[in-house]
Amino acid sequence: MSNLNISGLKKSFNGAAVLHGIDLTVKSGTLLALLGPSGSGKTTLLRVLCGFEEADAGTVEIDGRRVVGPGVHMPSEQRRIGYVPQEGALFPHLSVADNIVFGLPRTLRRARHRVAELLELVGLPASYAERAPQQLSGGQQQRVALARALAPSPTLVMLDEPFSSLDAALRIETRQAVADALAAAGATAVLVTHDQSEALSLGHEVAVLWRGKLIQTATPEALYRRPVSRELASFVGEAVLLPGVATRDAVDCQLGTLKLAAPANAGPVDVMVRPEQIRILPAGAAAATQANGVASLHAATVREVAFFGQDASIGLMLDAAPGIAIRARVPGYLSPQVGDKVSVAVDGEVTAYPRA
Structure with a gap:
């Protein structure tokens, strides 16, 4: 997998600034939890990184390859980024196997390339390949969505609050399975969340976005024990x-x-x-x-x-x-x-x- 380097990234909508000069580095193989309250700019940052939105200023480099910069906006499909949305967004008319290989070239889709391997990686039996998505639990669907994101061997994996719709017990089980799968794949990943316990338990590092500004990036322990402001102290746990x-x-x-x-x-x-x-x-x-x-x-x-x-x-x-x-x-x-x-x-x- 690859390093992610963001420098001076800015984004506005209708004249209102949403991202104020974001600087962030994610090292290869790291799971970074991007934490912040609703409206802080987390989803906007993710959409800019994935290429769904164009940045107003700044640069983004993935493994040394510039995908965002002055005069540069590489299309989403060329960035080699795996994306896991909130609800999984599986195609109900396709089997689990066909969902997993959906983004691959036609010859690999026909061969169901790596389906059994990817199902094992996300902790599901190979026999699930022929099931319809609606025959799976919410947590199992999220695992299939991750397998689909990993199928093209992406440079980065982006997870947009993928556990928010799951109940408490299933959320804990699913997020651990996803973390284990990302670690086994050696993936570089960015997990967007507003859940403090999720960020602290899953992230190798946690970056806190607050009103469009990145106010602290640290290990989970350092962030919890030494938050940079009293407002952040009250947001990350009780204080x-x-x-x-x-x-x-x-x-x-x-x-x-x-x-x-x-x-x-x-x-x-x-x-x-x-x-x-x-x-x-x-x-x-x-x-x-x-x-x-x-x-x-x-x-x-x-x-x-x-x-x-x-x-x-x-x-x-x-x-x-x-x-x-x-x-x-x-x-x-x-x-x-x-x-x-x-x-x-x-x-x-x-x-x-x-x-x-």
Whole structure:
């Protein structure tokens, strides 16, 4: 597969800018998750890369071959890009095998070139080749759509929110099967999604598009632990934001003196803590835990419990600061009850943002 290099890419519709000078590099064999809220420009970027829309400015190179640039707009069919749409878009009057080979030259279509191999690659039995698409589940149809995209041995694979129409259990199973198939094929791929958990679990790297601008590209762990802005912190998972004062490597706030993941300029900041970093302990355990020097503990009262089975989201009010509410996430079996008096402490490093 190939490298993808995007430089200064711009696109407007009716005078309204949608993409503001996008710069992005995707290395060969990488699955990049392109994450952003609705209206951020994700689909427009994908359509420009596929050749469905013409860029206003900037360049796109695939494995060193320029497909977008000043005076250059290579037609979609010449870019060798595999495309997997949201709904799979299989042809209902064709068998699974005929769907897979649809984009191949006539001689290869007649020979049903690589059908059994591609079905195995996406985790489906070879016997499914003769089935009609409507005889498959939604997840199986998406796997066939991926097999069709991989059949011509494309330079890149583009996936446009391919799991959004599937129910929760099927979504998890299907996206893992698709990720495994892309890895087995050594594919370079761009997955467009607005689902944070999907981006973090599947992407080797995650690029966040926000109001038409690429604001951060990082590994999933770095993006989640050190988002570049408080708005992004709240978009990528849940975030507890508290006022504090930074002293380079640490910050003082209502949850004590916390270590910073990255040095900050001294002065007023907003502190970002992830809910799962907040430990909840019985109120009576405070003295013993403090004596062991494990953490700085603070008395709190449970105000709300949202139980999800495997875990629970706990709304807390700090007793020493009644106006400050925080939210913790704990394993479901450790969920306290509304009204419980507890102690809370913070595990790990936190991130701080200068206060405007």
